[in-house]
Amino acid sequence: MVTTLDHSVKDDLLRALKNAKQNDESVIVSHIIEVEKVNPLNFFVAGERIYFGERFFWSTPADNFTIVGLGNEIIFKNKLKTSERFHSIDKQWRRFKKYMTKKSINKIGTGPLLFGGFSFDPMKEKNELWGSFPEAKLCLPTIMLTVTEGKTFLTINKLIHPFDELEKCIEHFTLYEQRFQRLNNKIDCEKGHEFSIEELHKEEWLHAVEEATKNIREKQIEKVVLAREVLLKFEDTINVYSVLNRLQEEQPTSFIFALENGNKCFIGATPERLVRKEENSVLSTCLAGSIRRGEDEREDELLGVELLTDRKNLIEHNIVVKMIIDSLKLCCNDLAVPEQPSLLKTKNIQHLYTPVKGNIKRGYSLLSIVERLHPTPALGGFPKVAAVHQIRELEPMHRGWYAAPIGWLDYNDNGEFGVAIRSGLIENDEAVLFAGCGIVKESQPELEYMETEIKLKPMMSALGGVNNESK
Numbered sequence: 001m002v003t004t005l006d007h008s009v010k011d012d013l014l015r016a017l018k019n020a021k022q023n024d025e026s027v028i029v030s031h032i033i034e035v036e037k038v039n040p041l042n043f044f045v046a047g048e049r050i051y052f053g054e055r056f057f058w059s060t061p062a063d064n065f066t067i068v069g070l071g072n073e074i075i076f077k078n079k080l081k082t083s084e085r086f087h088s089i090d091k092q093w094r095r096f097k098k099y100m101t102k103k104s105i106n107k108i109g110t111g112p113l114l115f116g117g118f119s120f121d122p123m124k125e126k127n128e129l130w131g132s133f134p135e136a137k138l139c140l141p142t143i144m145l146t147v148t149e150g151k152t153f154l155t156i157n158k159l160i161h162p163f164d165e166l167e168k169c170i171e172h173f174t175l176y177e178q179r180f181q182r183l184n185n186k187i188d189c190e191k192g193h194e195f196s197i198e199e200l201h202k203e204e205w206l207h208a209v210e211e212a213t214k215n216i217r218e219k220q221i222e223k224v225v226l227a228r229e230v231l232l233k234f235e236d237t238i239n240v241y242s243v244l245n246r247l248q249e250e251q252p253t254s255f256i257f258a259l260e261n262g263n264k265c266f267i268g269a270t271p272e273r274l275v276r277k278e279e280n281s282v283l284s285t286c287l288a289g290s291i292r293r294g295e296d297e298r299e300d301e302l303l304g305v306e307l308l309t310d311r312k313n314l315i316e317h318n319i320v321v322k323m324i325i326d327s328l329k330l331c332c333n334d335l336a337v338p339e340q341p342s343l344l345k346t347k348n349i350q351h352l353y354t355p356v357k358g359n360i361k362r363g364y365s366l367l368s369i370v371e372r373l374h375p376t377p378a379l380g381g382f383p384k385v386a387a388v389h390q391i392r393e394l395e396p397m398h399r400g401w402y403a404a405p406i407g408w409l410d411y412n413d414n415g416e417f418g419v420a421i422r423s424g425l426i427e428n429d430e431a432v433l434f435a436g437c438g439i440v441k442e443s444q445p446e447l448e449y450m451e452t453e454i455k456l457k458p459m460m461s462a463l464g465g466v467n468n469e470s471k
């Protein structure tokens with residue numbers, strides 16, 4: 001067959017095949033090209049026919065950076081119940097990096113990278129809702145779109161096995177290069193439909209908050225985050241594209257994510273970064289303590305000031321700051337942390353926010369930091385082990401991947417993980433949404449309940465359209 005592919009790919013493939021044969025191990029070949037501007041959602045939609053169930057979408061606040069992946073070229077997953085679930089992914093990825101064919105374009109977020117996430121608590125007994133989600137799963141996409149610094153790139157990956165034929169491999173690259181450029185497919189983004197809401201275990205949740213405050217007063221723990229879930233039922237299959245589209249429009253200060261796992265799509269708009277690593281620089285953020293947005297600018301400002309000076313919220317927040325500093329101290333130098341929190345505002349809520357920066361010490365990887373931080377007291381509590389134990393006992397639901405790390409890492413160990421909150425799990429005509437809040441000594445169950453109502457709004461609105469927003 002005639003190919004328009006540049007020669008470097010053929011050379012790369014020949015080298016990869018030689019490597020694969022010599023070592024009797026498969027090798028990754030990754031080809032990157034700069035392409036014309038493509039709407040990332042178009043790209044996600046274009047993968048439906050072939051890659052339904054194997055797609056992801058990730059964009060950072062203010063649309064700075066977007067990656068969309070189609071197809072699981074390689075899957076790294078495990079059911080490990082210890083911190084090995086993080087290290088094991090590192091180990092598997094390292095083995096591929098050894099023979100990975102070098103890429104021509106050197107932009108962070110292009111070329112071979114893994115996207116995926118982890119469960120919140122591997123010790124929690126599995127339930128039906130989350131049964132198909134492993135404790136850790138990260139995938140190398142077959143094709144990926146990257147939008148970064150105003151430029152658009154296409155990465156095509158292929159796993160080359162020792163006995164693959166050169167021609168077939170070339171065909172893979174040519175085909176995808178042609179198929180996924182200049183997409184002008186129509187996206188059906190009609191408004192969401194009516195849905196019914198089923199509150200799951202409201203009374204048990206309120207009771208759990210009471211129990212938790214009692215345990216905190218008795219000094220068993222300092223803080224614990226308790227979450228609840230609601231079930232939304234629709235008349236038709238939920239249109240994931242329209243949900244993603246609305247999340248992008250309505251939550252510009254959040255990370256927008258979607259991750260398909262078979263028939264299920266885990267989707268959300270989280271304002272909370274767990275950690276970003278770019279070469280040696282590490283950035284983590286403490287986000288805890290919340291208040292609603294005001295009806296107008298003046299009220300909004302007053303509410304912000306109230307939050308910045310509120311004792312209960314400052315306690316909630318400071319526990320997170322202290323733990324993140326303590327965790328990063330061991331693996332980072334030159335930690336820089338502002339003295340006071342500032343505000344991070346999303347469409348529906350404002351939070352106390354403290355960034356923590358540092359430089360990673362030699363020998364530590366991005367996933368080793370993820371492992372160290374997860375769960376921070378913003379999602380788990382403090383002390384960590386006791387808090388997670390209480391969540392396991394008290395919470396009337398299964399978190400699955402909610403509130404757990406989700407994100408990506410590349411072959412140079414650059415990457416970013418957020419915590420998967422303001423999220424839901426969609427399957428056909430049903431969506432289960434999750435929201436939680438930090439319980440401290442001063443917590444009052446009804447007020448915390450109200451806080452979770454606000455945190456459900458981004459997904460409610462994205463699923464239901466404007467008319468359903470106030471429900």
Ligand SMILES: C=C(O[C@@H]1C=C(C(=O)O)C=C[C@H]1O)C(=O)O
Nearest residue numbers: 288289290378421435436437438
């Ligand atoms: C747990 C959630 O949010 C967390 C809890 C917060 C709080 O209690 O103030 C604030 C931000 C998040 O760290 C959630 O949105 O589900």
Ligand SMILES: [Mg+2]
Nearest residue numbers: 289290437438
């Ligand atoms: Mg709170």
